[in-house]
Amino acid sequence: MIDLMTLGNLKDNEGLIVTGLRRKPRQGRKGAESLGFTLVELLVVIGIIALLISILLPAFNKARAAANRTACMSNIKQLGTGVLMYTQDHGGLFPTCSYSADGIAYMEYPDDWIHWQQDRQLSNSAIAKYVSGSSAKNANGEAGASERFKQLLRCPSDQFNGRKARPGAGQGPYLYSYNMNDSTARNEIPYNTRFRTKINQWRATSKKILLTESDEKLVWQPVWGWVAPLTHRHGTAISRGNAFLSAGQTMGVNVNSFFFDSHVEGVNDDFACNQFHGQPSAE
Numbered sequence: 001m002i003d004l005m006t007l008g009n010l011k012d013n014e015g016l017i018v019t020g021l022r023r024k025p026r027q028g029r030k031g032a033e034s035l036g037f038t039l040v041e042l043l044v045v046i047g048i049i050a051l052l053i054s055i056l057l058p059a060f061n062k063a064r065a066a067a068n069r070t071a072c073m074s075n076i077k078q079l080g081t082g083v084l085m086y087t088q089d090h091g092g093l094f095p096t097c098s099y100s101a102d103g104i105a106y107m108e109y110p111d112d113w114i115h116w117q118q119d120r121q122l123s124n125s126a127i128a129k130y131v132s133g134s135s136a137k138n139a140n141g142e143a144g145a146s147e148r149f150k151q152l153l154r155c156p157s158d159q160f161n162g163r164k165a166r167p168g169a170g171q172g173p174y175l176y177s178y179n180m181n182d183s184t185a186r187n188e189i190p191y192n193t194r195f196r197t198k199i200n201q202w203r204a205t206s207k208k209i210l211l212t213e214s215d216e217k218l219v220w221q222p223v224w225g226w227v228a229p230l231t232h233r234h235g236t237a238i239s240r241g242n243a244f245l246s247a248g249q250t251m252g253v254n255v256n257s258f259f260f261d262s263h264v265e266g267v268n269d270d271f272a273c274n275q276f277h278g279q280p281s282a283e
């Protein structure tokens, strides 16, 4: 704000003169010389700037949201490609989806696609070595997951403040943005014997979601099941009704999703919330 005390002197008929903005003397009204801008002129300029900002800001925000969506799309494409490359090296088996280890149904698998828990090293994630630059040293020259890998795992529109941890699991909140279809391979107890599928078991690969962005307020692990709601961070619309939402409820749209055939597409809950995505052989 401009401090009125600094606005200078009262001059004749010209009103307040801004001494800090002096310009060449000009012929004022009634032939008197005037120095600087009048307060009215200054207010008009400020008003015009404010108007321009109010016109441009929504366009600017829209452009930034679109840029974030594009960056997120690139992230999920590289992560999904890493998952598919993993299957090529492991007889077609998918990496496991990394549910929170609860000591009852799930445990930590070395094959978890992301080692996100606070007691694990992100650099040991099963897909890390398939994601370009992910195993590079960080800016301080320390070994471990590179900043680049972390960046790829985080949607630029995502907020991590107040993220909740799974009650009782003691592994901290999930501080990344993407979630893998839990029908590919679950890290269930006992190790490695059940619930792991191979890529050649999956049909209709261009229609089924492999990785997506779940609702960060409701999902506390890197897993997506077909009834899990999607994020609202890339926009919302009204649902026609699906297995999770009633018609008329708010759903997420433009949710970046990597499909089994490796294309990426923005989807909404009405598309994703369908048991079809959890059935490998469904056509």
Ligand SMILES: [Zn+2]
Pocket: 069, 072, 073, 155, 156, 157, 213, 234, 256
């Ligand atoms: Zn995103």
